[in-house]
Amino acid sequence: MDVMGDKATLLETGRFVQPADFSESTGDLSQPMDRDETGEAAEEARQRLAAQTGDVEAMSVLGALLLRRGDLDGAEPHLRAATAAGDRAAANNLGVLLHQRGYAEDAAGWWRIAAVAGSAAAAHALGRHHRERGDEPAAEYWLRQSAEQGHALGAYALADLLEHRGDTGAEQWMRIAAERGHREAAYRLARALDRRLGPEGDVGDDHGAGAEAEQWYRQAAARGHRRAALHLGAILERRGALKEAGRWYLTSAKDGEARAACALGFLLRDAGDTESAAVWWLRAAQDGDGNAANALGALHAERGEPQTAERWYRAAMDAGDDNGAYNLGLLCAEQGRTAQAEQWYRRAAYAGHREAANALAILLLQGGDAAGAEPWFSKAAEAGSVDAAFNLGILFAGRDEEAVALRWYERAAAAGHTEAALQVGIARLRDGDEAEAERHLRCAAGGGSAEAAYRLATVLDARRPPVPAHSLGEPVHTEKSECEEWYERAASQGHRRAQVRVGMLAAARGDVVEAARWYREAAEAGSRNGAFNLGLLLAREGSDPEAAVWWARAADAGHGRAALRLALVYARRGELAEGQRWADRAVALGPAEVSERAARLRDALREELSA
Helix, strand or coil, X not given: CCCCCCHHHHHHHCCCCCCHHHCCCCCCCCCCCCCCHHHHHHHHHHHXXXXXXXXXXXXXXXXXXXXXXXXHHHHHHHHHHHHHCCCHHHHHHHHHXXXXXXXXXXXXXXXXXXXXXXCHHHHHHHHHHHHHCCCHHHHHHHHHHHHHCCCHHHHHHHHHHHHHHCCCCHHHHHHHHHHCXXXXXXXXXXXHHHHCCCHHHCXXXXXXXXXXXXXXXXXXXXXXXXXXXXXXXXXXXXXXXXXXXXXXXXXXXXXXXXXXXXXXXXXXXXXXXXXXXXXXXXXXXXXXXXXXXXXXXXXXXXXXXXHHHHHHHHHHHHCCCHHHHHHHHHHHHHCCCHHHHHHHHHHHHHCXXXXXXXXXXXXXXXXXXXXXXXXXXXXXXXXXXXXXXXXXXHHHHHCCCHHHHHHXXXXXXXXXXXXXXXXXXXXXXXXXXXXXXXXXXXXXXXXXXXXXXXXXXXXXXXXCXXXXXXXXXXXXXXXXXXXXXXXXXXXXXXXXXXXXXXXXXXXXXXXXXXHHHHHHHHHHCCCHHHHHHHHHHHHHCCCHHHHHHHHHHHHHCCCHHHHHHHHHHHHHHCCHHHHHHHHHXXXXXCCHHHHHHHHHHHHHHHHHHHC
């Protein structure tokens, strides 16, 4: 068979037309760009005149122009005439025309003729035809013919076929198609590279995959691929390039990608522009994005508009987002609608929402149904809820099943739960494993637990050698130790025992002002030891009346030594009855040493009063 025309010339003149359903929305890059209508009319008139003189190339070009316009009846005779004269582009386009008319087998016949003559576009169309009919070997043969001739659509379709089979050669052809400008190939190549990465773009051992994936996302996004723009925005957001991320989200959102509109809303909210965020969330929610509907619900809930919030949460649920049911549960729980909250938590929990399962278990536990709560805590914990694992620890500790409780605490602590790490630290201290206890207490203290910081400080404090005394008996001024720094961290978070201890350490250094400050903070927060020590400090400074006020507060809170001090104060003042009353109180409060001294003082005051 004679070769019908020169391939390079035909591609440059745009005489090949692809079937409509093969386009790059599924991918047609061979379509020419729109021309000015006047220029196109002039071109058509010129080609029509040439065709009337028997010019085969003009017949082919004119048929292609009419076919692109949708004038099938006008295009067909010109294409048939050019095909009969041996023009392969016309044979391909005649196949496209017949395909559009619904004559698939006739179309395939003409594509075969053009493909055998060397038409890459026809080989691609023929390969697609065979794949649609399930003849994969024939499909692969013709798609490979097209791809090897440099046809981007052929390379993409071949890659798609090979990928479907799990053939390792798929990526090579996807890359070739992407390099030839096929935007869907670029996107899919980027997705394939992305799948090699860990969560949140963690590249693991494949350090080049992330950069390459981003490069292909950029290429596809630049060619108008809205999902590529979305993924590119997400990569940039994770990197902290929020301005550029926002631009790509905006591009994608304007093209109708609801997830991009939602992501753009969150970026705007984080930047403080809640009103603009709401606009994009509304747009995304109206397009069926459940995450955006949830965001709108939360926004209205924060504004004190529970009815509107509930409406959006329901919309999220209707969009298939389980967070909608969970958020409805939270909303009902805040309003005291416990039965409805349980209903929504159950719905989300049965759908696999782990935090809903945890919330449901808490609700059941608060209602006294510990047996009903346990399986939901277990389900949530097994699904990865750290809070549920911690709550299981509390549940088993309440039953005195310490070993089981510790296992759940350790599981939650390993996932970074601060309070769980504290409980593990306390358990290890109880078992005498000080090294392991210190490790967990450091984790919990670093996570912000004041109690952990205090307990860590006591562990470190117990290891300190005794502070050397000055030759005259005065304390030596030393630098703050690590344990004191942890005491101070706990104290600054409002931990009363830590505040008392920081005060004692400051007093030992001779810093009376600092000691008084911490004692006062502890005392005002309700610490009886803080009140007692503040009284001692004030008494040493000669402020006996104020000291008595703080001792009275400490004694009223059950501090025996403070009661004994007050008894002595009133005895010295000559107020024997009041002194006897406080001595009686000190005897009752103890400890034993204080009770013994207070009893002697009480008896002496009684004798004095009866004399």
